[in-house]
Every structure is written in C-alpha cells, then in structure tokens.
Amino acid sequence: MARSRRSALGAAGRGPTAVYSAGTAALVAALGTTRRLVVLSSAGLAVPAGAGPGTRLAARILRRVMRDTYADQARMEELLAGTELDWTAVRPTRLTDGPATGRVRTSIGGATPVGRQISRADLAAYVVAALDDPATFRTAVAVSS
Template sequence: MFGASGGTGRLLTAQAAAAGHQVVAVVRDPARVTAADVTVARADIMDPATFTAAIRGCDAVVSLLGPGPVRGETTLRSRGTRSIVTAMRDAGVRRLVVVTAAGHTTDGDGPLTRFVLKPVLGALLRESFADMRRAEEVVRHSGLDATVVRPPRLTDGPRTGTYRTAVGHNVRGGLRLSRADLADFLLRCADAPVGEVVAVAY
C-alpha cells in the first residue's frame, strides 16, 4: 500500500489487517506507520527500484498518494503512479487500485454540481486535478488489472458499509463519504476489481 500513513491509509491498513490480510506499507517515513501486524518498507516513490522487492508476491497494490501542493504545478500523483506501474510490472503483480477524486470530472453530476460547484472547485484545484487526470491516463494504459476509485469530499465519519457506486461516472448527488467507508470500498476493490473507473459516495 502507498499512502498508508495518511487518514484513509491508516484506516485501510487497520481494516485489512483485521480482515486477516498481510499488509505491506511502502512509505517515505516508516515512523509514521504505527499499526501492528504491518510490514513497513522505506522507499522513494519516484524510484521504482527502491520498492519493487517490497511488493513482489503481493496480491494487489493500493495507491493513496496525496495530491501534492494545493497551488502550483504538481506531478506527484502522475509520476508516483508511473513508478508504481513500473515496479508492479517488474515484480509480476497484476492488480492495482488507485484513488483520485470525483472533483476533476462532471460525468454523471446534476446541474448544480456540474455548472456551479465544480467550476469553482476546478479553478481552485486546477493543477492538482490536472495531475489526477494524468495519473488516470497512466493507469488506463498500464495493461494491469486496474481500478481507479473516485471519491467525493471525505469526512471523519464512521464505517457504515453502506454507500453507492457508479462505474464510469460520478454518483449523482454524492457529495461526501467517510474515510472509513472509502477504506471499506478499497478493501473490496483489492479483493476483486469492480471496473476501470468507479465512483463511490453516499
């Protein structure tokens, strides 16, 4: 798993371990991963050679890479995703789950979201959203068994296991989702891919 030290990553790590999965957390700073029963590998996300051995033998890879700087040009997600794909090919791992966001597309949205909310959000996060789209292109051409997951605004609510999904477009009216439920869905995707691009929201 990449991004295991973030909010959703910590929850996914705990849920996966509780379900009996062996979790490998690939991080820049191992001290930030405090969960028990987790194998921690220190690596540079921009250098596939530093983590290829760590993911070899894994059934699936989940990427929760952060967005990088909110303002200004960023390539963190796209370059990191490209590194992950390269390492997976070298390690012989086929199943990939990558998290981006529902904010960078209006497919499936209602008029208010499409013409009022998203234009404002897109202006504020223009560079970050552009990098998400580049990352999705990397996944699309990876040749792997990949699922891109697009959640909306994330909250610190509980894990309910009850949410809506939509393949190929956003969940209409789905403006929020708890990190715990995103982790729940990602665990399901890691067990069995559900589509090339899937949105998840309440």
C-alpha cells in the same frame, strides 16, 4: 493470498504538481508481475451527465481552484489506461471523518451521479471490497455514502 504492496502519495498545496503521474509511473515500473493497482483520484475529474446544477457549479469551482492537482490526476489516469494492469481509479466525493455507515454508493465509469460525501471509514471499506471485483478493473469508480 496475493502479495500486496502499498504506497501513499499526495500533493502538498494547490500549485503545479506531477506527484500523482510521476509517482504512479514509478509504481507501475516497480510492480513487476503484480497485475492489480488501485489509486485514489478525485470525483471532481468527471461530472456525470445527469448531475444537477449545484453539482455542476461546484465542479466548475473545484476545477478552477484545484486545476493543477486535477490535471495531474488526469495524467495519472491516462497513464494507467495505457498499461496492461487491472487498475481502478477510485474517485471519492468529499471525505469526512464520520463513522462507517456501511452504505456506499458507486458509479462504475463515473457515468451516474453519487452522493456528495463519504466517510474515510466507508471509503477504506469500499477499496478493500473492490480489490477483487473485476467489474472495477480498468475504469474509474466514483464513490460516496
């Protein structure tokens, strides 16, 4: 089994932040020979071309309300794209405290719409399942239940 390292970062509030990009830069520098990094980002960073009007409206509102957080998460993903790591940016939709359903919808590259929410339990199961999936390397993956 490969050695794993874990870290959790998150911004407090909706004001200007660099916690995602600066924290990820520090993690990348500390990884050494470790090649795999999975980060949680936000489904709101990209709206699939086939998204309906409700999704597009919600995305516009969220981008305005969460503009500083989303801008820093975008910087984080740009930083990852410039590395040689096998990274994955997991972009969950709205998180719920519901039970695991075992049904997770994904969109590798975030190009197709997924559902509106995902339980934290389903998200955790997906992240563990995706750790060794090369189809998720060097891309963003939108996930929902």
